[in-house]
Amino acid sequence: MKRVLVTGSSRGIGKVVADVLRAEGYAVVTHSAKSGGTDLVFDVADRDAAKKAIDADIAANGPYYAVVLNAGVCRDCGFAEMDGEAWDDVVRTDLDGFYNVVKPCLMPMVLGRIRGRIVAVSSASGVSGNRGQVNYAAAKAGLVGAVKSLAVEVAARGITVNAIAPGFIDAGMSAAMDAEAAESARKSIPMQRFGRPEEVASLVSYLLSDGAAYLTRQVVSLNGGLY
Secondary structure: OOEEEEOOOOOHHHHHHHHHHHHOOOEEEEEEOOOOOOOEEOOOOOHHHHHHHHHHHHHHHOOOOEEEEOOOOOOOOOHHHOOHHHHHHHHHHHOHHHHHHHHHHHHHHHHOOOOOEEEEEOOHHHHHOOOOOHHHHHHHHHHHHHHHHHHHHHHHHOOEEEEEEEOOEOOHHHHOOOHHHHHHHHHHOOOOOOEOHHHHHHHHHHHHOHHHOOOOOOEEEEOOOOO
């Protein structure tokens, strides 16, 4: 059975992704930063903790076929009012987390001759930018650069590396919007609705499938025509 690590999978989009992949027959390894109830518990911004937890899991159960990087945070505010903590928290989680999680996963995948999959959840903000999200957009844009570069490095080994850039999804950060902001956002979307977590999960599932073996170094926008 193919093992798949899904970070940030205790709730929201990550939980739906984990549930869908499990139903499709993958051996899903769930993760959260603090709460129990998941297979692994560590902060993706903590490099040592991430390596320790992932190394131990791989040693006990074998390498992953796929890694889905979903864990992320946002600290939205205007750039003029943004303090260093708000910048650092977002960049360390949303961008540094890519290195901290993928690095200990990659060589076991390579040495095991696994033609694996790495999928990073970026954001529409990382592609087009967004008011009040300079930190978040910078981190998510950096994630796109990391994905595109790593994809080139591991392509000859049959490992694909792609990013998903969701727009407004009915879960997580979008679900925390107040009613007025949510209505304004909906009006800006050509399809006039937020996406569903299941639609993100469906895309992840495809990227992990045999049918996506030739698809790499791409950013797939899932945003209802937002841009």
